[in-house]
Amino acid sequence: GENVEQHPSTLSVQEGDSAVIKCTYSDSASNYFPWYKQELGKGPQLIIDIRSNVGEKKDQRIAVTLNKTAKHFSLHITETQPEDSAVYFCAASRSDRDDKIIFGKGTRLHILP
């Protein structure tokens, strides 16, 4: 089955700098890669996703890149702000069968003042 590895587990960046979180997946048939943000005491929320027919997707300060050959994808947050502090989860799934989304273990992002 699919396995998703996420790094780093903790990341601290200065406010205004960029943050990058990286994930790898094992199932080459996976074709959907969502990213979730979880604030303290709340449920995860989808912030951006990418499908395997696209190499990069951007939404304001966040972007996701996908390298299908290497089976890795990354989340990039530019001009970080205090409200970006949260736990971020990457995930992978395949749409050719009725299956579950597989999550990485999460990255705790701290934005330093």
Next chain:
Amino acid sequence: DGGITQSPKYLFRKEGQNVTLSCEQNLNHDAMYWYRQDPGQGLRLIYYSQIVNDFQKGDIAEGYSVSREKKESFPLTVTSAQKNPTAFYLCASSIAGQPDYGYTFGSGTRLTVV
């Protein structure tokens, strides 16, 4: 507004007692999921259901039970057989057969054994 509601937000249980966590959605989603979250452990799947009256065990189903009598509802019972039930529990839903439309999560229930 459509969404997924978990209740209660906080729950306290004495050792040896069963307790049921509620999850209700009005998104018309067929699939529903229960996850357990412990510090540093990410999201671990307990049970999931793709359709009414059917459900499957996830990775850590021991000590838990579920039912899916209605499309909108997927309650989770934490039984006395669950040795370490203190955790944050998350319910999610999705369009069945279309995992590439993502999950919608509830706001969670924090269960504490006292």
